[in-house]
Amino acid sequence: MSAAHDALRAANARHMFHPMVDPKVARANPPLIIERGQGVHVWDIDGKRYLDTVAALWNVNVGHDRPELKRAVAEQLDKLAYYSTFQNTSNPPAIELSARLARMFAPEKMTQVLFSSGGSDAVEGALKLARQYWQLEGRAGRTKFISLKLGYHGVHFGGASVNGNPAFRAAYEPLLPGCFQIESPYLYRNPWGESDPAHLAQRCADELDRAIQYQGADTVAAFIAEPVQGAGGVIVPHESYWPLVRAVCDKHGVLLISDEIVTGFGRIGAMCGARAWGVAPDIMAMAKGINSGIVPLGATLINERVADAYYRPEAQAAVMHGYTYSGHALACATANANLEIVEGENLAGRSLEVGAYLAERLEEFRRYPQVGDVRGKGLMAAIELVVDRATKEPLVAPAPFVPALIATARREGAIVRIQGNRLILSPPLVFSRADVDETARILHAAFDAAGRASL
Numbered sequence: 001m002s003a004a005h006d007a008l009r010a011a012n013a014r015h016m017f018h019p020m021v022d023p024k025v026a027r028a029n030p031p032l033i034i035e036r037g038q039g040v041h042v043w044d045i046d047g048k049r050y051l052d053t054v055a056a057l058w059n060v061n062v063g064h065d066r067p068e069l070k071r072a073v074a075e076q077l078d079k080l081a082y083y084s085t086f087q088n089t090s091n092p093p094a095i096e097l098s099a100r101l102a103r104m105f106a107p108e109k110m111t112q113v114l115f116s117s118g119g120s121d122a123v124e125g126a127l128k129l130a131r132q133y134w135q136l137e138g139r140a141g142r143t144k145f146i147s148l149k150l151g152y153h154g155v156h157f158g159g160a161s162v163n164g165n166p167a168f169r170a171a172y173e174p175l176l177p178g179c180f181q182i183e184s185p186y187l188y189r190n191p192w193g194e195s196d197p198a199h200l201a202q203r204c205a206d207e208l209d210r211a212i213q214y215q216g217a218d219t220v221a222a223f224i225a226e227p228v229q230g231a232g233g234v235i236v237p238h239e240s241y242w243p244l245v246r247a248v249c250d251k252h253g254v255l256l257i258s259d260e261i262v263t264g265f266g267r268i269g270a271m272c273g274a275r276a277w278g279v280a281p282d283i284m285a286m287a288k289g290i291n292s293g294i295v296p297l298g299a300t301l302i303n304e305r306v307a308d309a310y311y312r313p314e315a316q317a318a319v320m321h322g323y324t325y326s327g328h329a330l331a332c333a334t335a336n337a338n339l340e341i342v343e344g345e346n347l348a349g350r351s352l353e354v355g356a357y358l359a360e361r362l363e364e365f366r367r368y369p370q371v372g373d374v375r376g377k378g379l380m381a382a383i384e385l386v387v388d389r390a391t392k393e394p395l396v397a398p399a400p401f402v403p404a405l406i407a408t409a410r411r412e413g414a415i416v417r418i419q420g421n422r423l424i425l426s427p428p429l430v431f432s433r434a435d436v437d438e439t440a441r442i443l444h445a446a447f448d449a450a451g452r453a454s455l
């Protein structure tokens with residue numbers, strides 16, 4: 001550790017606000033400063049190498065330092081870094097990407113793309129386009145949104161309003177009126193004590209049905225959910241859940257918005273999460289894996305049904321939403337190169353295959369008394385930590401187990417993420433079986449050490 005590195009840490013403590021943490025806590029805990037990445041590894045400023053078991057933030061799906069993406073950046077920078085897409089101007093990479101996404105999601109009948117700068121933006125676009133759709137349909141009373149408890153839809157006021165975790169809402173209320181959360185298909189913890197996943201799916205779909213009826217179907221614009229709830233703890237529904245939800249939405253004419261920001265582009269074994277469940281949503285919010293985090297980018301996709309309302313000749317349908325960086329040329333060029341890799345290397349297929357092996361190895365962790373549940377789909381997995389298996393009381397920091405687990409994993413050479421009482425794994429989709437083995441080795445060492453630390 002050099003004086004320069006200490007100065008960097010001190011400057012971080014002095015000047016940076018980090019997301020989702022009390023600044024005093026962040027100030028007291030010098031960050032791990034990442035300086036370099038390659039493939040499934042990153043290095044800190046002291047030169048120590050770590051296995052990146054979280055693909056940074058579920059997003060560096062093709063791995064770090066891909067030459068194809070660097071080439072795309074350089075080539076695009078030589079032509080044009082940025083020009084606006086307002087005022088009837090456009091640029092080739094954005095046009096190419098919109099056509100590519102429409103092609104990629106033709107099975108879902110997605111036809112139009114509204115670009116933005118990230119996931120929260122994409123959700124905001126989804127909510128606004130949904131409301132505007134109903135105005136264009138002459139049903140302006142359809143304004144409400146229903147979403148899931150533990151759902152995460154980003155941090156803008158719209159996304160925070162449909163967010164199902166009070167921790168993200170409390171400091172910023174009052175939020176948008178007309179947003180309601182219902183139970184999520186969370187097998188390990190649900191208010192009914194239901195342990196049959198298919199029955200739970202039915203109960204949750206029935207609750208959606210009742211919620212729509214209770215609000216009045218002609219007041220509900222859309223239901224929004226993640227195909228697998230990510231930040232909420234990798235909550236994997238039964239395979240019948242999304243088809244049931246689609247049927248309930250159809251019964252009441254309610255739009256179905258799929259938040260694909262984590263599940264898009266292969267993470268759970270299909271090009272989008274809804275497709276993995278055999279369902280076509282009306283609107284999709286995408287970001288993260290769209291270009292593996294190289295340049296911030298989000299996209300809201302709408303299907304024919306929604307788009308048609310905007311193209312009706314008599315409709316006053318100006319999209320009064322968009323950002324300076326909507327259709328950013330550099331971001332879109334990197335997305336085009338990134339999606340070539342995702343398709344060319346069949347990363348959705350790989351996610352299924354390596355994800356199955358990851359699931360097999362994670363089962364071993366049930367032997368630790370602190371493990372209440374293990375679950376996942378594709379390369380998205382969680383180990384849920386509990387104080388006691390019988391009571392299912394969540395095991396969270398500052399209990400010594402949690403910091404000891406993180407510290408040992410780092411010492412052994414892996415970055416792991418613990419959110420609340422869930423250890424979340426979302427590695428790059430280029431992860432190999434050997435990388436899974438290395439993850440398991442490090443996690444076993446971490447669970448053993450953390451178990452000793454909490455004696």
Ligand SMILES: Cc1ncc(COP(=O)(O)O)c(C=O)c1O
Pocket residue numbers: 118119120121123152153154155226230231259260261262287288
């Ligand atoms: C499902 C989901 N939606 C929305 C977002 C917000 O995306 P961003 O952080 O890019 O604004 C995230 C971020 O993790 C997410 O997981």
